Amino acid sequence: MSDCIFCKIAAKEIPSTLVYEDDQCVAFKDLEPQAPVHVLVIPKKHVESVLALQEDDKALAAHILVDVIPKLAKELGVAEKGFRVVANTGEEGGQSVKHLHFHLLGGRSMQWPPG
Numbered sequence: 689m690s691d692c693i694f695c696k697i698a699a700k701e702i703p704s705t706l707v708y709e710d711d712q713c714v715a716f717k718d719l720e721p722q723a724p725v726h727v728l729v730i731p732k733k734h735v736e737s738v739l740a741l742q743e744d745d746k747a748l749a750a751h752i753l754v755d756v757i758p759k760l761a762k763e764l765g766v767a768e769k770g771f772r773v774v775a776n777t778g779e780e781g782g783q784s785v786k787h788l789h790f791h792l793l794g795g796r797s798m799q800w801p802p803g
């Protein structure tokens with residue numbers, strides 16, 4: 689999508705600190721990290737949110753959750769102690785960028801409930 693900042697990051701039209709890329713998704717450091725490790729994993733394809741995922745996107749969603757996030761958690765050194773995966777969705781979910789993204793947060797103890 690032409691005016692989507694995360695589409696532009698995926699297309700490398702605007703800079704980011706990429707930590708992972710494959711044919712379906714990229715991961716990059718969050719600009720305003722909320723934990724020592726804070727990366728965003730996004731599909732290259734524009735999908736607005738978890739709610740917008742379609743039947744055809746099942747393999748993509750599984751790839752991100754089954755293959756990419758656990759691999760990154762290990763590479764980034766947070767797998768052993770634990771980490772949090774968050775997909776803020778919609779207005780009350782706190783989603784500010786309307787391109788599906790999974791926050792991978794770790795490196796400190798997380799609190800519950802979230803704010």
Ligand code: AMP
Nearest residue numbers: 693704717718719720776782783784785
């Ligand atoms: P959310 O509020 O769940 O939609 O998360 C959006 C996240 O994107 C926030 O944590 C922002 O800090 C992050 N963000 C926004 N623009 C950029 C950017 N250009 N590069 C990296 N992270 C960004």
